[in-house]
Amino acid sequence: MKFCSNCLSPISGKDKRAIALIKKEYFKDDRPWYLGYSGGKDSSALLTLVFNALIEIPVHHKEINIIYCDTGVEIPTVSIYVKNTIAALEIESNKFNLPIKFNIVKPKLDDRYFVKVIGRGYPPPTNIFRWCTDRLRINPVKSIINQQEKSTVLLGVRMGESAERDKTIKKYNTNSKYYLNQGTSTKTKIFSPIVNYSLKDIWSTLKHNAFPSSIDHSIIGQIYKDAGNECPVYKETKGTPCGKGRFGCWTCTVVRKDKSVESMITNGHNSLDELFKFRNWLIEFRDNPKYRCTVRRNGDSGRGPITLTGRKIILDKLLYAQQMSNLKLIEDHEIKRIYQLWKVDINNDKYKEA
Structure with missing residues (x-):
């Protein structure tokens, strides 16, 4: 068994299988990979697994693009944590010579929250007129991904999070339980190696993997204790707002x-x-x-x-x-x-x- 320093238990068999799966899928084709990162537990666990998979690959043939969307109105405590973590991750990934590129994207100026509300007079979003998610969070990410003819987006989506999430996963599932369709788009595939992870599995991944050391499970845990869940960084469904139990x-x-x-x-x-x-x-x-x-x-x-x-x-x-x-x-x-x-x-x- 592989043990990590300062850990209470060995890396789980589920993590080993997920890392093996990521390595296998990485070698399948030349499609660029994009990983949606919010700093939350699920995207952090996914990034942890990808990081460890890349460490085990001796020769890399394509980059992994990590995308964080800075909407301009993120809770400052969380935004500061994420940006500090990204800076540390860049140093750590360079140390291991990993093909990871970090992208912090922002909405177009005319799509910024206060430009819309104060400049154009848009009413602040409601459930009826929820104009914010696409403009602030989804479109900036898509502007990067859509530059490619075909791509694979890695998302930390999981079964069992909520009835709505389970419904969405089932609606867009494919022949592979680890892949989802991106609506009607044939350009983008969604790959989620942690789709069968439980909440306990997620925290185990964050706690018991030595790398990347830049992701600190105790800090993430404190943020969750203080605030709640995170908003999505890539569109999964039109119907679900990120207004409940989130940071x-x-x-x-x-x-x-x-x-x-x-x-x-x-x-x-x-x-x-x-x-x-x-x-x-x-x-x-x-x-x-x-x-x-x-x-x-x-x-x-x-x-x-x-x-x-x-x-x-x-x-x-x-x-x-x-x-x-x-x-x-x-x-x-x-x-x-x-x-x-x-x-x-x-x-x-x-x-x-x-």
Whole structure:
């Protein structure tokens, strides 16, 4: 048995089989591999297994692209952890001469959360109008993957996580239990070596593999204790929001009450307090008819975008939260774009607030 330093038990047989499977699939073809990484337990376990598989391969014929999507509104505590981990993983993978490339992708400027809400007047997302997931999280990842004619996406999806997840896996399953179809696309295959892993298996993988040492199961465990689960980094289904039991966007208004950030504040993440207050204020402000146009952008009557007055109020509140929290919540070039979009509306004869 292979033992790792500072571990309580040997690497499991399930991990050995998963590593062997990854090695076998790696050699099958030249299709580029992309691994969706969020910093959560499942994607971390998957990355751990891939890392160990690559260590055992003497000659590598293709790169593994690790993709993390920085939406710009990730919970800062989690975002900082992920970026620090990626920096350490780059050093460690270079040490082993592994063909791993790390990509931190961001949404297009005009798709950024605050550019949409404050610049264009988009109402913060709801279950009915949940515009955020595609623009902030899915499209940036696809912009990398779709550059290839054909590709394989590695995802840490598992049976038994939830009834909705099980339904999705069964809907898109293939002749191989480790592969899923990506909707109707023939360009992309989804490969999940941990599809039959239990929650216990995931934590065992993180705890009992010596490499990569950059992934610390105790830190991940503390984040989960403080917050909750992670949002997906690649689209699996259109129907499931990432608003329940997650760590993701601190601005999330898909749910009425953000228990994740509230829990993190309770557990000592005091810098998030101003963000939590802003988010709670925003969810009420969103539904205030006083600050919504009564004409839509297409000219039809009905609840339209947030008025310019309303958008200015949101920006002031955001900048106040940024100052009080001492956290960078909005980039300078986003503010510049917001001002540009305000001018567009001011000078547009078709834009009407009433």
